[in-house]
Amino acid sequence: SQQGEEDPQALSIQEGENATMNCSYKTSINNLQWYRQNSGRGLVHLILIRSNEREKHSGRLRVTLDTSKKSSSLLITASRAADTVSYFCATEVRGKLIFGQGTELSVKP
Amino acid sequence: DSGVTQTPKHLITATGQRVTLRCSPRSGDLSVYWYQQSLDQGLQFLIQYYNGEERAKGNILERFSAQQFPDLHSELNLSSLELGDSALYFCASSVALAPTLPGYGYTFGSGTRLTVV
Numbered sequence: 001s002q003q004g005e006e007d008p009q010a011l012s013i014q015e016g017e018n019a020t021m022n023c024s025y026k027t028s029i030n031n032l033q034w035y036r037q038n039s040g041r042g043l044v045h046l047i048l049i050r051s052n053e054r055e056k057h058s059g060r061l062r063v064t065l066d067t068s069k070k071s072s073s074l075l076i077t078a079s080r081a082a083d084t085v086s087y088f089c090a091t092e093v094r095g096k097l098i099f100g101q102g103t104e105l106s107v108k109p
Numbered sequence: 110d111s112g113v114t115q116t117p118k119h120l121i122t123a124t125g126q127r128v129t130l131r132c133s134p135r136s137g138d139l140s141v142y143w144y145q146q147s148l149d150q151g152l153q154f155l156i157q158y159y160n161g162e163e164r165a166k167g168n169i170l171e172r173f174s175a176q177q178f179p180d181l182h183s184e185l186n187l188s189s190l191e192l193g194d195s196a197l198y199f200c201a202s203s204v205a206l207a208p209t210l211p212g213y214g215y216t217f218g219s220g221t222r223l224t225v226v
Contacts, residue, residue: 035217042111042199042217043152088152096165097142097201097215099152 006089006100014108019076021103023089024069032065032072033097035088043088046074079107112136115200115218123226127188130221132200134181140164140203141183142215143175147196158183190225197222 007022025032031050035043049056049065049072056063062075076083084107090097112135122128134141143155145168154167158177169175172190177183187194201215 033215040197040220040222042113042219043201043215044111044217045215094165096154096157096167098154099144101151 006103008103009101010104010106012106012108013079015079015081017079019079019083019105019107021074021087021105023072023074023100025091026070027093029091029093031092033090033092034063034074035090037086037088037102039085081107081109083107111216111218113200113202113216113218115221117221118219119222121224121226122190124190124192126190127186128190128223130185130187130198130223132183132185132218134183134200134202135216138202138204138216139181140205141177141181142201142203143183143185144199144201145196146199155185187223192225195223195225
């Protein structure tokens with residue numbers, strides 16, 4: 001079964017709006033990572049947050065982690081059409097990355 | 110270009126056949142991971158090698174096998190192919206045994222799209 005479950009499965013917003021995606025996981029983790037994937041292409045690492053961190057920023061990205069709730073969120077601010085890809089959370093469990101099913105983000109101009 | 114090279118990019122083959130997918134990790138990376146991505150199963154971890162040794166195994170079928178060579182490139186062998194094996198196969202690499210260093214994640218290749226007909 002998937003370690004990470006993402007919500008929503010699909011999200012459609014207007015350009016300039018903020019997009020928030022959530023990820024829940026089941027077991028204890030060392031870190032949680034977010035990736036993006038263009039349709040049928042390779043995954044690109046966005047950001048990593050360690051289990052002892054609560055919030056991390058990288059450019060227009062903000063990631064939070066709540067280990068008590070076993071959940072994380074990815075916020076993309078001031079969205080652009082180029083942000084229209086799928087986003088995956090992944091948790092590291094014993095050296096393996098376990099991915100969620102992903103959120104398809106559509107940013108309309 | 111991520112630095113992880115996968116060949117071939119596309120592969121079409123018949124059921125019952127055997128194929129080999131190749132991955133060259135990013136320069137300096139010792140760990141190689143194989144993932145399968147399909148519409149119904151999502152991204153599934155298959156297997157990990159570190160410096161030539163198998164380190165972790167996931168949902169890899171017995172018909173599938175992999176190895177990492179002394180020059181650190183890796184091959185994933187898929188045999189007795191079935192229609193359900195049609196998927197994107199990704200290779201990823203990382204410098205460490207586990208990519209826990211701040212700011213580091215895996216580096217993924219662009220994948221091999223396997224179609225079994």
